[in-house]
Amino acid sequence: MIINQKLLTIDRLEVRSLEELSKKARETIVEIAATDTGCHIGGSLSVIDMLIALFVKFHSDDQSQIILSKGHAAAALYSVLYVKGILKDNPAESYGKSDSLLTGHPNHKIIGIPYSTGSLGHGIPYAAGWALAQKLKGSNGIGVAVCGDGELQEGLCWETFQVVQAKQIHNFVCVVDINGAQNDGYVHTISSLENLRERFESFGFETLEINGHDFEEIIRSLNIIGRSSKPLAILAHTVKGKGVPDIEGNPNSHYAKIPQRLKNKWKRSIL
């Protein structure tokens, strides 16, 4: 596609603001990893930058929904809601505890979370359904699903992309957090996602590939939303455990429960 040059103009203050929010959210994720239950820290740190940018840009718009389909990254979602002021208390204080709604996968009973997710694949059609509703209403709202690359092994995802194409749901956005790892190891050794860009394009998507930790690239990709005559797939290349040097790129960081001494060290080390 031909990108309007205005979309390439990036507001430096916006980038700096996002970076600051992202650092705070990463600190909260590390604090959650240091709770009694621990959390899916690797995938939370990989998706957090995309999630922060999406929430800052679209969450106050009541015609749009952002759905974390890779629900195991709940720590990232809770942290975003916290740094955005939607959750008033630090989620690390109650995460995983008895009587707390802050479960290991997002819970629709929490303010700001419209759907419980975690069983992989479902968040994509939830977002597509919301997008179709906005299309019917003639609104400018969008439905955004944030999924994992391993999640795309679920057939439900592709069943939905088929329907999105067939029903021309052009206000649907799928953000794929490509951190290259899943529960049992690397995606490419378990069930490789060959030609992912071509796959999305063959399903009728406008497809962008970006560095999912570079806010300039993230903002550019989000600025395209609403301007394309096709549904949009943003393939965000990320690093599992990003921002905490001790675990960056390590597939074993999928789930971790860390001792208090590491919490302070890791928080200090966040880049």
Added chain:
Amino acid sequence: MTLSGRDAYRDQLTKLAEYNHNILCLEADLGGANHTFQSEFPDRFFNMGIAEMTSIDMAAGLAEAGYVPFFSTFAPFASLRAAESIKLAMGYMGKNIKVIAPYGGVSGGWFGTTHHSLEDIAIIRSFPNIKIACPYGEEDTRRVISEAASSLHPYYVRLSRNEAFASLEREEKSAFSALINQKGNGDVCLISIGEQGTELCKKIQENYPEISHVHLCYVDQSSLLDAVVQIKELGNEFLVVEEHRLAGGTASLLSILLPDKRVYSFDCGEEWPVYGGNHKETLAHLKFDSENLDRKITNILSDVVKPKI
């Protein structure tokens, strides 16, 4: 002309959609080429293709935005292939989705085992918050569709294929109440669920006028809790006649909800329906017919009249 359940559904939904502009009609390629709703409201009709899980999950997004999506596909595909979607979106999250499921039981007849559904009520009933209705005949089907459209509850409506029946007469407008067809002598009471179960009970009453017959349209746990208040005085022995498996069937739940009564089940047993034939012939292979029901009642009655020691 009396309409079948699924034709009554399409007609009633189309009528309701004229006034309720939030109603949407979703199909998964089993709605037929000449769908009434599609003709009247093409902008609110979606043939989603053969995509049951996606349809229900997308219905969750549509419901979240204020629409009232009715999604229809055959009962085996709705209740089993899309079971997790129903559990999460309708049961747990309570999204305002209505699933209309024809081909309940073995109404598919010669279509074969893949198209039969003798387990769906058990599956859906295990998910709290979902209203389950098995209407008998055109009028009750229309009532149930209207009630579903005006309710905020998720609904699962089990229908058959093409057989058409006139509903039992009701004094009240709602299909929620147990329909007490006849009060007998208090020994045995038949409880019929669905079209074929009710047909059998109507026929058997010709031979046993002393037996009461209650028809229940709504069979989810919450509705059954209300129903037992109405029916518990009608007998000491209840025989539930239902085109379903025993496991998870209505008899199994009523036996717990009526601890002071004896509850029996006349159901489709444990066999897989492997033969062709029409609906009734397929049921006969499963021994779900009037002869076997008569035998069951005879056995219960002989037990009832035995002196209690």
